[in-house]
Structure formats: structure tokens, C-alpha cells
Amino acid sequence: MSEVRIVAEPRTEFGKGGARRTRRAGKVPAVLYGHGQPPRHIAISHRELLHAFKTEAGTNVLLTLELGDGTELALPKDVQRHPVKGSYEHVDLVVVRRGEKVAVDVPVVTTGDAHPDAIVDQQHTTISVTAPATGIPDSLEVSVEGLQPGSSITAGQISLPSGVTLETDPETVVVQALLKPTAAQVEAELGETAEEAPAAEGA
Numbered sequence: 001m002s003e004v005r006i007v008a009e010p011r012t013e014f015g016k017g018g019a020r021r022t023r024r025a026g027k028v029p030a031v032l033y034g035h036g037q038p039p040r041h042i043a044i045s046h047r048e049l050l051h052a053f054k055t056e057a058g059t060n061v062l063l064t065l066e067l068g069d070g071t072e073l074a075l076p077k078d079v080q081r082h083p084v085k086g087s088y089e090h091v092d093l094v095v096v097r098r099g100e101k102v103a104v105d106v107p108v109v110t111t112g113d114a115h116p117d118a119i120v121d122q123q124h125t126t127i128s129v130t131a132p133a134t135g136i137p138d139s140l141e142v143s144v145e146g147l148q149p150g151s152s153i154t155a156g157q158i159s160l161p162s163g164v165t166l167e168t169d170p171e172t173v174v175v176q177a178l179l180k181p182t183a184a185q186v187e188a189e190l191g192e193t194a195e196e197a198p199a200a201e202g203a
Helices: 015-024 046-052 183-202
Strands: 003-010 027-034 037-045 062-067 070-081 088-095 101-111 118-122 126-132 140-143 152-154 173-179
Touching: 003 046, 015 027, 015 088, 027 046, 027 070, 037 046, 037 062, 046 088, 101 118, 101 173
Parallel strands: 003 062, 027 088, 101 140
Antiparallel strands: 003 037, 027 037, 062 070, 070 088, 101 126, 118 173, 152 173
């Protein structure tokens, strides 16, 4: 997984007003907690955080926080974004130690082409695993090459890297192949939709 070093600074202003002032300064309010330590309120550069999260793993990034004279390893636990702007509003970070294992959701990426008569329906874009804090996979690949209509791939069939164990129910269907409709079926469905529209307007 990606490991990014970011400078963090203590945050002394709290509440909505303090958070707004922190954001206006180009920083993101954050809380760092875990390993029996009291929660610490910090601020992180929005630009650096944006750069850290621009990977295939998204927010599953190990952050090395430079805090004063020391450093802390942390994983983003909860990331809040502005509903319109998309900017980062607040981040909860959990302290981790090298060598320990953590539970995380990892993106699932499909590769290959299914059977020509099949449409791939990915029902889950992530699965939960337990992995070393410093060895969380960026993503997990699932090959759908030649997948026949009616076939499926469960979480338990996904290959995991060494040291990574599955937390999601192994029987959970992650990807399934549906039968591609024929041209006649599509045409008939479109015709039914067109017929229903005037009826709905009249009602």
C-alpha cells in the first residue's frame, strides 16, 4: 500500500467556528486517536491530503504524520467531504503500529472480458479483510475472463495476498454474469416504455 508522509500541527481551536477558520487556511481539521492515547486534535494541509488520497487505494493510505519532534503512523478511519465541492471537511485517523493487523475495506477491480452473451454485474465494489497495517493491498483483482451467463464469483473465491485474511462472508456474491438481452427484447422493452408514457401523462 501507499505510505505518505504529511506534516500535521496541533489544533487549538474547536467547534464549528474553529473548523471553518482551519479550512479557510487551506487545512483539514482531524482527530487522531487509538492505542490508549487521548484524542488529539490536529490540522493537515488539504493539498497534501488530496495528493495522498489520489491513488487506486483511495483513502486506504498509511500516513506518517510529522507531529512536532515525533511521528505517528495512522490510517484514515472516517473521511468527510463537502457534498457539493468535494473538498475534505474532516478526517478521523486511527493510530497504528508496524506489525499489527487492521480490518479495512479494499476495492475490488474486475479484469478481462466475460462471455459475449454476458453482462457483468458487480454487486460489491469492496470487500472487508484483515491485513498488516503496513501491507494493506491497494486493490484486489477479480478475473471475469470468459464468465458465462448465470455464473458468479464469491468473496471466498478472490485470491488474497499473503498475510491478508477475508472478513466478508465468503459466500457473498461479488460479481455475477447476467444473460445479455437480445435485440428483440431490447426493442420490445423500449416499445412498452413508449406506450406507457402517454398513458401516464393522461392519468
